[in-house]
């Protein structure tokens with residue numbers, strides 16, 4: 501594969517890190533996922549640890565080769581956007597994961613990715629495809645390959661010096677753009693997240709989290725009438741997501757809040773309580789959470805989660 505001028509990479513990163521406000525931007529060659537990473541993922545699926553995330557077991561072939569997402573793809577541009585809010589919900593609130601305090605990150609990221617993709621097309625003449633949780637693409641794997649950071653034992657992408665409170669996005673392109681070196685950092689001896697997880701969903705081997713136990717997956721992806729009682733007892737007021745394994749991570753100790761206005765905590769999240777959810781009508785939910793990631797959880801599931809908090 502021939503590589504084009506490094507000025508393309510420089511121009512793309514300048515836009516991404518400047519005007520578009522991404523925390524990090526890197527470029528990987530679009531090629532099949534390494535066999536070791538494929539095996540690891542297959543093991544996770546075979547163990548059933550993907551829990552209710554049934555989508556994770558679909559589209560295996562595409563997930564293992566991003567060139568099937570965009571014919572002729574040669575490069576993957578990976579970006580990270582900081583969502584860490586400057587303020588937190590008060591004590592007694594129905595606890596919502598920090599990424600869902602403001603506007604739905606899919607919308608926020610997609611708008612920025614479109615601009616980045618348009619710039620890439622104009623610059624290189626190549627075709628593009630933007631992805632934010634919208635395609636079977638192993639975003640964290642490609643973020644490592646693009647040099648953004650490493651995957652911690654808490655299964656998040658950790659950007660050295662910037663932490664893990666970021667959403668990831670990708671622009672695939674048929675243009676051959678100078679690639680970055682993959683990140684080779686690791687968690688070392690830490691293990692703080694394994695101890696902090698309230699349900700023992702993490703492990704020292706770094707195999708992906710057991711989503712059949714993880715409170716984040718259970719509160720968001722599981723829509724059964726009831727949660728397994730022994731796990732529901734550990735919710736501790738959480739109604740959508742869990743941040744425990746990120747809050748304890750030393751890489752987040754000096755993480756700075758986002759400057760993205762769309763991620764400003766919405767008032768409805770700050771005053772959300774289990775009681776308010778129990779009494780909330782569909783109309784109120786629609787009005788107060790239009791454009792919020794909480795809509796993906798659904799009101800029925802929020803009510804189920806909140807009921808656990810009221811009963812325990």
Ligand code: SF4
Nearest residue numbers: 697714715742744745
């Ligand atoms: S999100 Fe919460 S429950 Fe899930 S692995 Fe992290 S600490 Fe454990």
Ligand code: SF4
Nearest residue numbers: 652687690691693749
């Ligand atoms: S808490 Fe420690 S082990 Fe867990 S992801 Fe952070 S650095 Fe890695």
